[in-house]
Amino acid sequence: MDEIGKAVEPILLAGKIMTESGSEIYRIEDTMKRMAQSIGLSNCHSYVTMTGVFISFSEPPYTLFLTAYNRTTDLAKVVAVNDLSRQLQNKQIDSETVMTRLQQLDHTQTPYTLFARLLASGVVSSSLMIIFGGQWHDFLPTFFIGMIGYGISQWLHKIIKINYFNYFVAAMSIALTTLLAQKVGIAFDIESIMVGALMPLVPGVAITNSFRDLLSGHMLGGVARGVDAIIIAGSIGSGIATVLMLWQ
Amino acid sequence: MMIHIVFSFLATIAFALLLNVPKKAWLACGVSGVVGWLVYYLSFEISQNLLIAYFLSAFLMGITSLIFARIKKMPVTVFNIPALVPLVPGGDAYRAVRYLFIQDFDLTGHHLMRIIIIVSAIAFGFMMTSIVEQMMRSFFNKNKGYREEK
Numbered sequence: 001m002d003e004i005g006k007a008v009e010p011i012l013l014a015g016k017i018m019t020e021s022g023s024e025i026y027r028i029e030d031t032m033k034r035m036a037q038s039i040g041l042s043n044c045h046s047y048v049t050m051t052g053v054f055i056s057f058s059e060p061p062y063t064l065f066l067t068a069y070n071r072t073t074d075l076a077k078v079v080a081v082n083d084l085s086r087q088l089q090n091k092q093i094d095s096e097t098v099m100t101r102l103q104q105l106d107h108t109q110t111p112y113t114l115f116a117r118l119l120a121s122g123v124v125s126s127s128l129m130i131i132f133g134g135q136w137h138d139f140l141p142t143f144f145i146g147m148i149g150y151g152i153s154q155w156l157h158k159i160i161k162i163n164y165f166n167y168f169v170a171a172m173s174i175a176l177t178t179l180l181a182q183k184v185g186i187a188f189d190i191e192s193i194m195v196g197a198l199m200p201l202v203p204g205v206a207i208t209n210s211f212r213d214l215l216s217g218h219m220l221g222g223v224a225r226g227v228d229a230i231i232i233a234g235s236i237g238s239g240i241a242t243v244l245m246l247w248q
Numbered sequence: 249m250m251i252h253i254v255f256s257f258l259a260t261i262a263f264a265l266l267l268n269v270p271k272k273a274w275l276a277c278g279v280s281g282v283v284g285w286l287v288y289y290l291s292f293e294i295s296q297n298l299l300i301a302y303f304l305s306a307f308l309m310g311i312t313s314l315i316f317a318r319i320k321k322m323p324v325t326v327f328n329i330p331a332l333v334p335l336v337p338g339g340d341a342y343r344a345v346r347y348l349f350i351q352d353f354d355l356t357g358h359h360l361m362r363i364i365i366i367v368s369a370i371a372f373g374f375m376m377t378s379i380v381e382q383m384m385r386s387f388f389n390k391n392k393g394y395r396e397e398k
Contacts, residue, residue, distance in 0.1 A: 237345025
């Protein structure tokens with residue numbers, strides 16, 4: 001029993017890391033199954049929800065599971081786990097190496113500094129504002145307002161552990177700074193500026209993976225992600241709408 | 249046109265950085281983003297039909313991502329997620345909620361209907377991509393099995 005339990009540890013951890021980093025459910029179940037097969041556990045089933053990872057066998061300890069509550073978005077981890085499982089399948093590494101690599105991976109943070117991410121969110125905002133039909137003289141204001149919105153959402157997410165609240169406040173700050181900039185006379189087309197500035201907050205992972213999971217028949221994950229996307233969109237919209245209503 | 253190519257490329261790559269996509273996948277993400285946005289833009293200019301434009305762009309963007317996933321041996325989502333960002337109906341979503349707040353139900357309905365059309369068109373495009381993906385997979389697996397038998 002201990003043997004299997006130990007052998008399965010890396011599989012569970014891989015599933016947990018993928019769940020927490022924003023992979024699709026079907027990919028996680030598939031990866032876990034393949035890893036199990038490559039270490040010689042043939043008759044095994046994996047079951048993954050958005051908050052937990054299960055795996056079961058036909059002999060003791062029958063079922064093992066890990067919870068996955070700390071959801072972030074880190075596609076580099078998804079790629080890394082994918083590579084590890086591929087290498088394990090091709091017998092290039094053994095399961096102990098996989099375990100140590102996964103443990104390292106579980107504790108790594110994003111390699112980009114906050115400043116780099118802020119700049120990137122500014123680029124997203126202003127370039128999307130331009131291709132959505134905005135005007136060139138709004139380019140710089142959108143850049144900075146997008147940075148402010150993204151920065152506030154990240155900062156609030158760290159200090160207040162309530163989902164969606166950070167989106168609401170970030171959208172409020174986007175609307176407020178846009179209106180102030182218009183008042184001062186440096187921003188003109190406030191509609192397109194606000195649409196551009198909220199684009200870094202868009203739940204891209206939730207939308208894409210919701211489609212992909214629903215299409216592959218994983219109802220739970222797909223519906224959960226879809227609802228997540230709808231609530232995020234609602235909080236952003238109501239944040240902006242609140243400020244616009246109070247301003248008038 | 250050049251502006252659309254350059255800025256959809258930049259936006260996609262910047263979003264890829266926010267999602268911490270590995271650096272070696274950035275170029276592919278950018279190209280998928282440009283394909284998605286350009287197909288949407290051109291087909292909307294020609295057809296003036298949201299459904300067709302979003303369907304075509306999601307489908308072709310998905311195929312591009314699929315090809316890159318094969319080449320780079322990475323999950324398809326890595327390319328799909330950043331490339332979808334220019335196509336997400338963020339503006340419509342925010343306007344729908346905003347008009348709901350001032351109780352202008354006509355405009356709320358207008359934007360909600362647009363969101364429903366866009367989202368279903370994208371979903372349908374992804375469905376077509378998944379079909380192609382499955383065909384590719386069975387094709388490749390067949391070849392692999394054949395080689396192993398030999």
